[in-house]
Amino acid sequence: MQPDFEAPIATAKLPCADRIGFARLTTMAFNGTDLRPLRDELISKVAGGTADAGEGLDLSLIAQLLGDKPTGLAIQAEVLAFHQLFRSPCAAEQPKLRVLALAASIDMGGNTPIEFLLEDSAIELLTLYVVAGVPLPVPLPDHDIAIVIASDSEECRDALRIIDQAAAGWPRPMLNPPRLVANLDRDKLHNLLRGIKGLDIPATVSVTRAQLSDASRPDPKSDLLLADVAPELRFPLIVRPRGSHAGVGLARIDGPAAIDRYLAERAEQEFFVSRFVDYANDDGLFRKYRIVVIDGRPYACHMAIADRWDIWYLNANMAFSAGKRLEEESFMRDFETAFAGRHQDALAAMAERVGLDYFTIDCAENKRGDLLIFEADNTAVVHNMDSPDLFPYKPPQMRKIFDAFAAMLYRRSRPGREQAA
Template sequence: MQHPVQSPISTTDAPFAERIGFAQLTRQAFEGVDLLPLRDHLVARISEGTAHAGEGLDLSLIVQLLGDKQAGLAIQAEVLTFHRLFRSPCTVEKPRLRVLALAAAIDMGGNTPIEFLLEQSEIELLTLYVVDGVGLPEQLPDHDVAIVVASDSEECREALAGIEKAAPYWPRPLLNRPGLIGNLDRDKLYRLLMGIPGLEIPATIHARRAQLADLSAGRIACKDIASELRFPMIARPRGTHAGVGLAKLDDASALAAYLVEREEHDFFVARFVDYVSPDGLYRKYRLAMVDGKPYACHMAIAERWDIWYLNAYMAFSEEKRAEEAVFMLDFDHAFAARHKSALDEMSRRVGLDYFIVDCAENRERELLVFEADNTAVVHNMDSPLVFPYKPPQMRKIFAAFTAMLSRHAKAGEGSAR
């Protein structure tokens, strides 16, 4: 039953389903483990009628990891019709803290991969899926602290709205409030961060296909779409991630060719900022903002502007890895110190307890922000033989995250049980 959110919400020892979970299954896929036997085993159990809800949710994830997103989502939707609370593996029998993650019924990349942040932490993680048309239960599962892990995507809007409506009546500390997550939209973030000294973020503008077609044909100018827009520009279909459909368009003819290749009707466009370093290479950074403090997640170095960690091929360059190691080692008194004022003000304006920033430095060495979200993967899966400097850095981030949860949980100990 959905809570009417007109009075404080009570808690109860709600039944949960055990699952292998996101972290373990994703790590196996990352390491090249063949997931087909496990998939077939779970399918057989479902066919026999002996599977439980946690196994169904694990099957949904495995199918997505194997490349069939739609089939995985269909399995997940079926599971969530009869069970919505799941427990991830915990390293101890008696956890020191109970965390309730509030997730949306979306694909595997649409919720914060919080399991990675809590591995080996002696913290119990319960994940409650907030399903459209169903909402929150009348009584919440008992917990010490809650955190919203749903993203700012369109598919999560109803879930976020339901949680936000209930937030004033929440019985425990609630982190990453839904109303703030919505500010991470590409076309909202720049409005939030514009004007911060030492920080550059190009305006990201929603443009319809018809507008871009008119621009490519010379019927309108860039300024007719937005005053800041000009060639060269960056374009991507609205709602895409991980570089899907991302392109740099130098002029109107390039835009026309781009539209021929794309079928979408809505796009994001922004002016291109050439952030190339003096040595001709591009450097892109991922930071985790935890409780207002920045932490280095990775540094990607490549000859191309459209860079992310995988296409930088860091594992194949000892020189690149050596630079990344120095970046992490010196981060607090180098990068973070250099951009302290901008990072502090960005964290204050965003207001979330935990979020991720993808950024660089422009030619004036200001902080150049590309995007921010709450669902990017922060993990410790990279080989310690190839990246020996990463495990200590990841453990530092995980420790900061768990300390943040503990601090808020302690502050909420006086809440009604």
């Protein structure tokens, strides 16, 4: 049963489990480090009864990075059943600020990867996992400012609900409140943003497997079957399993027969569908952008260029094309006057409606020049792992983002309070 948080509650220094952490382990995997020896070492400690909670959570992440998601989540569930508070590595021996991140028990892509944003700062990061059936600690861990890093997904519903119940009495400023995070899932975002001038966001509809299968019937009026689900839906359409990340299960469906082929390869029971938008430029290439919005201001994060519509940064092969990298560099250098300038009003209106202190936008430009929105969320990876030799323009841009995020935390933390004592 949750405690009553209507009145402001106290904080205290509580035991934390130290971690290697998300940023360091993910960077090791990104750089090709073999994580299996570390995995085996941690497994031995678990078997011998000498592993602490931080090592257990690191082992969970390593398993996921090695492709064994079920094992990773099982380990995570075991760890979080007895310990929920963790400390990430901090660059400063005497931190200037202490941030409490409120996370959900979900796979490694389901919470904001906030460690990347704070990795080289003088800010200490504590992460409190909010788990169904486990009350929030009273008093809460001592902190200067809190931020919700759980996502708008089914797996995070309980965590968001628990945090929301406590929000009114939270003793410190809370960024990204759960009531606003809960507007970001694909089927809700369209309703939130529709009507913004200069912004194109296709309606995304949640459908069951049975509904999708019905639309595969060999009927010349099959478009009408889709329209029964949502008036905007027509072939070709985009389909993906509900809750999937990073393009898993994403496909273009050009007609009814393709639905059967798609479902034959998928076991999921719920899907998101939306209309397909051809956003290729005159040169036949697709350009997809990631924008970071911090305290209402947009920043360039990356630009991916490819000859395929289902593009994200890794499959664009940016590392193998000097021309693509030069274009991305120009995008970052001229962002404020060029891209952000063209879409200033649409971006400002979007930031106001979303209302979050920190979120990301995956977008493009349609053939009319409007800002085409694919997704907005609070959990996309914003990092500085790319090689500075290949991408010398990226570290300064990432530093600009990280500094802006840290500055927001300092600015929004309670004035006059003794911080990170």
